[in-house]
Amino acid sequence: MHEVRIDALDLERLAGILPPDRAEALRCRAVEAAQQLSGRVVWNINATAQGGGVAELLQVLLAYGRGAGVDTRWLVLDGDPGFFTVTKRLHNFLHGSFGDGGDLDAEARAHYEEVLAHNLRDALDRVRPGDIVLLHDPQAAGLVDGLTAHGALVAWRCHIGRDEPHELSEIGWSFLRPYVEGAQEFVFSRRQYAPAWVPPERLRVVPPSLDPFSAKNAEISGRDVRSSLLVAGLMADGSDGAGPAFERRRGEPGRVRPRASLMLDGPPVPEGARVVLQVSRWDRLKDMPGVLRGFTDHLGRLPEDAHLVLAGPDVAGVADDPEGAAVLAQCRDLRAALPDRMRERVHLTALPMDDVDENAHLVNALQRHASVVVQKSLVEGFGLTVTEPMWKSRPVVASAVGGILDQVEDGVSGLLLPDPLDLEAFAIAVDSLLRDPERARRLGHAAHERVLDRFLGDRHLIQYAEMFAEMIGG
Ligand code: UDP
Numbered sequence: 001m002h003e004v005r006i007d008a009l010d011l012e013r014l015a016g017i018l019p020p021d022r023a024e025a026l027r028c029r030a031v032e033a034a035q036q037l038s039g040r041v042v043w044n045i046n047a048t049a050q051g052g053g054v055a056e057l058l059q060v061l062l063a064y065g066r067g068a069g070v071d072t073r074w075l076v077l078d079g080d081p082g083f084f085t086v087t088k089r090l091h092n093f094l095h096g097s098f099g100d101g102g103d104l105d106a107e108a109r110a111h112y113e114e115v116l117a118h119n120l121r122d123a124l125d126r127v128r129p130g131d132i133v134l135l136h137d138p139q140a141a142g143l144v145d146g147l148t149a150h151g152a153l154v155a156w157r158c159h160i161g162r163d164e165p166h167e168l169s170e171i172g173w174s175f176l177r178p179y180v181e182g183a184q185e186f187v188f189s190r191r192q193y194a195p196a197w198v199p200p201e202r203l204r205v206v207p208p209s210l211d212p213f214s215a216k217n218a219e220i221s222g223r224d225v226r227s228s229l230l231v232a233g234l235m236a237d238g239s240d241g242a243g244p245a246f247e248r249r250r251g252e253p254g255r256v257r258p259r260a261s262l263m264l265d266g267p268p269v270p271e272g273a274r275v276v277l278q279v280s281r282w283d284r285l286k287d288m289p290g291v292l293r294g295f296t297d298h299l300g301r302l303p304e305d306a307h308l309v310l311a312g313p314d315v316a317g318v319a320d321d322p323e324g325a326a327v328l329a330q331c332r333d334l335r336a337a338l339p340d341r342m343r344e345r346v347h348l349t350a351l352p353m354d355d356v357d358e359n360a361h362l363v364n365a366l367q368r369h370a371s372v373v374v375q376k377s378l379v380e381g382f383g384l385t386v387t388e389p390m391w392k393s394r395p396v397v398a399s400a401v402g403g404i405l406d407q408v409e410d411g412v413s414g415l416l417l418p419d420p421l422d423l424e425a426f427a428i429a430v431d432s433l434l435r436d437p438e439r440a441r442r443l444g445h446a447a448h449e450r451v452l453d454r455f456l457g458d459r460h461l462i463q464y465a466e467m468f469a470e471m472i473g474g
Helices: 010-014 021-034 053-067 081-094 106-125 137-143 146-150 169-178 220-229 289-296 325-335 356-369 384-391 424-436 436-455 455-472
Strands: 003-006 041-046 069-074 132-137 153-158 185-188 203-205 245-247 254-256 274-279 308-315 346-351 372-375 396-399 415-417
Touching: 003 289, 010 021, 010 356, 010 455, 021 132, 021 308, 021 455, 041 053, 041 137, 053 069, 053 455, 069 106, 069 220, 069 436, 081 106, 081 137, 081 169, 081 220, 081 436, 106 146, 106 220, 132 137, 137 153, 137 169, 137 220, 137 356, 153 455, 203 415, 220 254, 254 356, 274 356, 274 384, 274 424, 289 308, 289 325, 289 346, 289 424, 308 325, 325 346, 346 356, 372 384, 372 424, 384 396, 384 436, 396 424, 415 424
Parallel strands: 041 069, 041 132, 132 153, 153 185, 185 203, 274 308, 274 372, 308 346, 372 396, 396 415
Antiparallel strands: 003 069, 245 254
């Protein structure tokens, strides 16, 4: 295991943009939590320090926790490729998808246990009895009993799930159940995700949130958006000066590094084009290939200046996602097979992960530059990639699945796709927003309000504080 450094963030930064009653509630709760938790560490254990929604959440929430005077810490599991193949399979099964087609058999279980036994030894050296431990997702589930026996207070937070049980999700749950049943608290992003055997008195529903000040979401001027994309070679007309500055999570300035092009196999987006964007990990369930087909199969209907950008992380940079390379390769093959005039309207980028703050800033710039942001997931735990453009007042077109349903009210704060596999409906929705900028603006405005209302960190931190207070019997 390794520990990820967390620098404190001042809660006042967040409080400053909240309505006064919410700001006050946050301050009061923070003081109370710091007192109640004094002398204890609040540990979080997950599978990766970067790439994906969980890492995104932990970076910010733990920093605010620290800012409030709570000793929050973050540990990342050690796993080998075999372990991540099993946990990715579990992830897919819980979503009702076959994934790599492999089984969750005795061999898979033995390897899962072996890797977690090794991690447990490491965790026991760091965690003290009485500490609180939040274990995230199936990867860390197998640590519940060992840490509980050690005297820690253990909650398991599951960020994924599906609304209706499915044959495969049941298999996934029977694999996991023996490991997590002993948790003191269960946290799900939606109530529907919790299997029936989770005792209701130990179940909490805590949707994710975003941080308006992180490099991912901070305000960027139109000029800086443009020059960030130009310098990184995501937009044509490259300049070779140093890119604009952004603020790193620890407060110091960062700069976008100049590059010839971050686009794979093709040119950057022409400057005047209107961008339809999906940002995702290269995960089958995000359906990047389906977005590509939806766009190109119906290109004739879309305005001529519409270009598609599919942006995901550099696949070497996300250790717990072994499918990434295959999905990215599939997208590259699909693009390569397109006739020239279609191919030049489709852009793929694998954003470098060696500098997570620069990566976040580039995602930010892409989202702000996009005319429409799509998220055509087949299933979705929550979908921060929907929350993020909503916060930026972008109009979104997203599948009516999972946590996206909690975020987007169809026709009010975005457009929902009832059937994510209906590519024509996808193209019609995108087209309708490109052709009606006034409506797109209205949806974007309502989207921002929706996030301000429900998906900022104050609600999330207060829910955590309430849970911790109950866990320690306060
Ligand atoms: N993300 C990123 N760089 C990328 C692709 C994705 O930072 O190249 C981020 C994205 O902005 C979002 C998170 O990864 O914050 C994905 O979270 P989400 O809840 O949408 O899905 P998950 O990946 O957890 O399934």
